[in-house]
Amino acid sequence: MACIEARGLRKVFGTTTAVDGIDLRVEEGRILGLIGPNGAGKTTALNAILGLTPYQGELKVLGRDPWVERDQLMRDVSFVADVAVLPRWIRVSQALDYVAGVHPRFDRAKAEGLLAKTTINRAGRVRELSKGMVAQLHLALVMAIDAKLLVLDEPTLGLDILYRKQFYDSLLNDYFDRTRTIVVTTHQVEEIQNVLTDVMFINRGRIVLSCSMEEFESRYLELIVNPDQLAAARALKPIHERQVFGRSVLLLDRADRQQLAALGEVRTPSIADVFVAVMGSQSGPAQGAAR
Amino acid sequence: MTTPPNAVPESFSESRVASQASAPAVIPASQLTYWSIRREIWENRSIYVAPVIAGGLGMLAFVLNLIFLPHTLRALPGMDPGHEQMMIAMPYGHLVWLLLPTAFIVGVFYSLDALHGERRDRSILFWKSLPVSDLTTVLSKASIPLVILPLLVFAIAVALHLVMLLLSIALLLMRGGSATLWAHLPLFQMELVLLYGLLVIALWHAPLYAWLLLVSAWARRATFLWAVLPLLAIAVFERIAFHTLHFANLLQDRLIGFAADAFSFTTPDGSPVDLHFIPVSLLTPGKFLSTPGLWIGLIFAAAFLAATVRLRRYQGPI
Numbered sequence: 001m002a003c004i005e006a007r008g009l010r011k012v013f014g015t016t017t018a019v020d021g022i023d024l025r026v027e028e029g030r031i032l033g034l035i036g037p038n039g040a041g042k043t044t045a046l047n048a049i050l051g052l053t054p055y056q057g058e059l060k061v062l063g064r065d066p067w068v069e070r071d072q073l074m075r076d077v078s079f080v081a082d083v084a085v086l087p088r089w090i091r092v093s094q095a096l097d098y099v100a101g102v103h104p105r106f107d108r109a110k111a112e113g114l115l116a117k118t119t120i121n122r123a124g125r126v127r128e129l130s131k132g133m134v135a136q137l138h139l140a141l142v143m144a145i146d147a148k149l150l151v152l153d154e155p156t157l158g159l160d161i162l163y164r165k166q167f168y169d170s171l172l173n174d175y176f177d178r179t180r181t182i183v184v185t186t187h188q189v190e191e192i193q194n195v196l197t198d199v200m201f202i203n204r205g206r207i208v209l210s211c212s213m214e215e216f217e218s219r220y221l222e223l224i225v226n227p228d229q230l231a232a233a234r235a236l237k238p239i240h241e242r243q244v245f246g247r248s249v250l251l252l253d254r255a256d257r258q259q260l261a262a263l264g265e266v267r268t269p270s271i272a273d274v275f276v277a278v279m280g281s282q283s284g285p286a287q288g289a290a291r
Numbered sequence: 292m293t294t295p296p297n298a299v300p301e302s303f304s305e306s307r308v309a310s311q312a313s314a315p316a317v318i319p320a321s322q323l324t325y326w327s328i329r330r331e332i333w334e335n336r337s338i339y340v341a342p343v344i345a346g347g348l349g350m351l352a353f354v355l356n357l358i359f360l361p362h363t364l365r366a367l368p369g370m371d372p373g374h375e376q377m378m379i380a381m382p383y384g385h386l387v388w389l390l391l392p393t394a395f396i397v398g399v400f401y402s403l404d405a406l407h408g409e410r411r412d413r414s415i416l417f418w419k420s421l422p423v424s425d426l427t428t429v430l431s432k433a434s435i436p437l438v439i440l441p442l443l444v445f446a447i448a449v450a451l452h453l454v455m456l457l458l459s460i461a462l463l464l465m466r467g468g469s470a471t472l473w474a475h476l477p478l479f480q481m482e483l484v485l486l487y488g489l490l491v492i493a494l495w496h497a498p499l500y501a502w503l504l505l506v507s508a509w510a511r512r513a514t515f516l517w518a519v520l521p522l523l524a525i526a527v528f529e530r531i532a533f534h535t536l537h538f539a540n541l542l543q544d545r546l547i548g549f550a551a552d553a554f555s556f557t558t559p560d561g562s563p564v565d566l567h568f569i570p571v572s573l574l575t576p577g578k579f580l581s582t583p584g585l586w587i588g589l590i591f592a593a594a595f596l597a598a599t600v601r602l603r604r605y606q607g608p609i
Binding site for chain 1: 317318322323325326327329330333334409412413414415416417419420421422423424425427604605607608
């Protein structure tokens with residue numbers, strides 16, 4: 001059974017189409033990065049998956065219809081919307097008590113263990129914690145839940161780089177066990193490139209690119225062209241070209257690595273670079289972009 | 292509120308087994324409700340702080356007034372038995388009259404904020420990330436003004452009444468008088484009437500609180516204005532357009548109309564009853580239960596709550 005399965009998922013707000021007929025299949029044990037510009041429909045799609053918003057089309061999460069069965073679904077799904085959603089009045093100990101009281105899969109000892117590694121005061125209230133500490137607390141609560149699917153929507157928004165690094169390290173080392181599924185959106189794409197197993201670009205409510213990271217790495221190549229071979233390189237129809245320190249850097253889709261090696265230095269591009277290229281080609285004339 | 296019914300989380304190994312067997316472990320509805328209500332009380336400490344302060348004030352007034360007690364008791368033998376009972380019961384009744392409006396005000400402001408606050412501070416996203424249904428959440432919130440506050444008023448009133456009685460007896464014994472006060476004070480009857488009154492008020496005001504919860508789930512801001520102004524506008528419009536006051540009377544009836552149906556305010560011999568002590572013989576539960584207004588009100592309450600549950604399902608942060 002796929003963890004998330006959507007067919008023709010659509011969501012319209014008034015005259016704007018936030019999600020425009022998405023087909024999606026996320027298998028168990030994957031870490032999917034959902035990448036897109038602001039207003040691309042990422043959060044709307046995630047909200048539909050989490051049962052927070054009604055939608056058109058077919059959608060099954062762990063075999064359930066999220067809109068109809070949100071409360072049952074939440075026994076197996078956790079999510080971190082962004083750092084600001086923990087109620088400010090709650091005490092750390094109360095948050096632990098409450099989640100332990102209502103969640104059948106919450107392991108309090110694990111949450112306590114995770115909190116022990118931080119400087120969070122158990123008697124303190126959320127409003128007294130720094131932004132980074134609130135994120136640590138939320139992550140500790142979520143990681144102590146034995147969920148099958150974890151959804152992270154900009155979980156590190158507004159955190160400094162130390163907390164962001166810690167956040168993803170902790171997630172990978174203490175949480176991910178290859179049976180769980182994680183879906184994450186973020187603007188700090190570079191920081192999660194090594195974490196992901198799958199990547200999906202979404203723009204204007206549509207999926208622009210969807211592939212596994214192995215596929216991504218074999219498909220996209222970046223070529224730092226030797227100046228004298230620029231014309232030959234350009235003949236290979238790069239999907240993007242930029243200048244770095246006076247040298248042309250070309251991004252190629254489905255090119256032959258051997259062939260490129262003769263023209264300059266070949267390396268694996270960052271998701272961010274491919275993202276810029278693919279999104280750029282979206283708005284301009286199509287030049288053999290993905291899909 | 293200290294011993295959770297079943298709050299021990301499963302051990303790690305158990306929960307792992309449960310998840311791998313993919314049999315969804317379920318928390319009983321009673322436990323979900325218990326924690327939902329507890330969380331409301333954590334957030335809104337005024338639920339118990341305000342009645343306790345009101346009770347404390349009443350107690351202070353009583354203690355200051357205690358010096359007049361021997362004087363009151365000396366005057367008693369000359370009075371008829373009904374009046375005599377009234378004189379002794381009076382301070383006990385005062386306390387209740389202090390607690391009831393306090394609970395009402397706390398209930399109104401609690402309800403107006405109950406589903407608005409969680410959207411305003413975005414915490415609704417946290418609450419919705421947990422396996423608690425919108426129905427459980429809304430019913431837990433509705434139970435604060437309809438169940439928790441009345442029970443709290445009752446508990447505080449009974450506790451303070453006992454303290455008042457003990458203080459009075461102690462004072463009288465110190466003054467060398469006889470402790471016959473207990474015989475004159477129909478305390479058990481008073482508490483019974485109080486419990487009845489609290490139940491009547493909760494049932495009668497249910498649509499009112501349900502309306503406030505609905506507004507708090509719907510309005511983006513200024514919940515108090517949205518809750519009150521439309522009702523006032525209808526009343527004023529009716530007055531100007533038709534020179535009638537039906538809607539205004541309806542509102543007034545919804546606030547205080549329960550009294551005329553649930554109690555008889557004239558004694559069998561035709562004299563009016565003093566509100567400091569209403570004897571059990573003057574309760575009219577049959578009449579109250581056969582009032583159409585009660586049942587129409589409860590139907591409205593159910594409809595408002597159903598709409599609130601539905602709204603909460605759709606609502607996100609504002």
